[in-house]
Amino acid sequence: xxxxxxxxxxxxxxxxxxxxxxxxxxxxxxxxxxxxxxxxxxxxxxxxxxxxxxxxxxxxxxxxxxxxxxxxxxxxxxxxxxxxxxxxxxxxxxxxxxxxxxxxxxxxxxxxxxxxxxxxxxxxxxxxxxxxxxxxxxxxxxxxxxxxxxxxxxxxxxxxxxxxxxxxxxxxxxxxxxxxxxxxxxxxxxxxxxxxxxxxxxxxxxxxxxxxxxxxxxxxxxxxxxxxxxxxxxxxxxxxxxxxxxxxxxxxxxxxxxxxxxxxxxxxxxxxxxxxxxxxx
Numbered sequence: 001x002x003x004x005x006x007x008x009x010x011x012x013x014x015x016x017x018x019x020x021x022x023x024x025x026x027x028x029x030x031x032x033x034x035x036x037x038x039x040x041x042x043x044x045x046x047x048x049x050x051x052x053x054x055x056x057x058x059x060x061x062x063x064x065x066x067x068x069x070x071x072x073x074x075x076x077x078x079x080x081x082x083x084x085x086x087x088x089x090x091x092x093x094x095x096x097x098x099x100x101x102x103x104x105x106x107x108x109x110x111x112x113x114x115x116x117x118x119x120x121x122x123x124x125x126x127x128x129x130x131x132x133x134x135x136x137x138x139x140x141x142x143x144x145x146x147x148x149x150x151x152x153x154x155x156x157x158x159x160x161x162x163x164x165x166x167x168x169x170x171x172x173x174x175x176x177x178x179x180x181x182x183x184x185x186x187x188x189x190x191x192x193x194x195x196x197x198x199x200x201x202x203x204x205x206x207x208x209x210x211x212x213x214x215x216x217x218x219x220x221x222x223x224x225x226x227x228x229x230x231x232x233x234x235x236x237x238x239x240x241x242x243x244x245x246x247x248x249x250x251x252x253x254x255x256x257x258x259x260x261x262x263x264x265x266x267x268x269x270x271x272x273x274x275x276x277x278x279x280x281x
Contacts, residue, residue: 033238033260034147037065038227040156040188040254043072044083047220047250053084055251061093063243063256066118066145068095069154071188073114074107082108094118098141100127111137113154113187120145130155130170132163140174142181148263151181157189157199164191164199172206175232182266183232188254192217192224206232212240216255219248229259236266 039060044053060068074080086108089095095116100109108114110127126140138155153171157164175183185207191200192213200209207230215222222242231237243256 033262034067034145034150035063035065036152036184036186036229036259036261037063037068037243037256038071038154038186038188038229039063039068039256040071040227040252041073041083042252042254043075045252047218047253052251055247057085057088057092059243059245059248059251059256060089060095060116062245062247063258065258067143067152068116069152069186070109070114070116071156072112073109074112076112081106082114084108084114089116098122098125098139100125100139110139111135111156113137113139113156115139115141115152115154117143123149126174128153128170128174130157130167132158132166133160134158134163136163136167138167138171138174138187145263148267149181150261150263151183153183153185155185155187155189157187157191159190161199164189165202168200168202172203175206180270182236182263182270184229184236184259184261185232186229186259188226189228190226192226200228203230208234212237212259214240214242214257216242216257218253219250219255222255227254227257229257231261231266233266233269235269236261236263238262
């Protein structure tokens with residue numbers, strides 16, 4: 001049987017059919033899982049063309065996440081200064097940034113990637129330079145959270161498919177270097193396709209790009225799943241949702257996405273895989 005991949009037109013049609021089902025406020029989900037979010041803030045410029053970091057801060061506050069990966073947190077050119085009020089985010093949401101080394105002292109992140117977390121200990125930070133025609137990077141951060149250890153790869157992949165394929169390979173190399181921790185790959189991965197036609201297909205089987213694809217772009221009328229949260233092991237992510245609120249629809253051209261993570265279950269699965277691999281040697 002021949003399997004067809006979803007087209008842009010099919011995605012738009014599905015969005016039209018579901019346009020009246022979009023929520024009008026923040027969805028409160030009661031879960032014991034750790035909450036991880038990803039948000040491309042579009043350099044704090046909303047779809048109304050206004051530069052407004054306060055709106056972005058409010059949306060981040062709405063998320064209520066334990067960890068937030070932010071893309072486009074810095075100016076891209078010139079001194080590449082940070083665009084968010086980090087002191088306010090800490091004061092109002094108890095979110096603090098993972099510190100990175102940078103040639104631009106006023107910048108917040110690495111190639112615009114900023115990672116915020118509420119509670120925990122940063123054990124290791126790797127600033128991964130990604131190949132491709134555009135300057136891109138990923139943050140590889142080992143966090144010890146209350147629920148357990150977690151590796152987060154916060155990335156913003158390139159616009160070109162060939163570049164994304166190269167960048168996927170570089171990310172997999174970082175995972176294989178130390179597979180001992182449950183790992184999340186999240187961010188604006190700039191790929192809406194799923195299946196073999198997707199540049200993210202090369203992440204398989206470490207990650208499963210077929211899972212948890214929810215439309216997040218454009219924010220006013222989301223039809224493309226550009227923003228992803230992928231887990232290793234695959235059971236790590238127990239649920240995912242788009243944070244679709246009136247403010248989020250205008251604050252950036254992307255909607256944030258939220259993932260629910262079962263660290264305890266993933267740790268047990270990781271230990272079992274490691275034990276079976278040791279017995280096989």
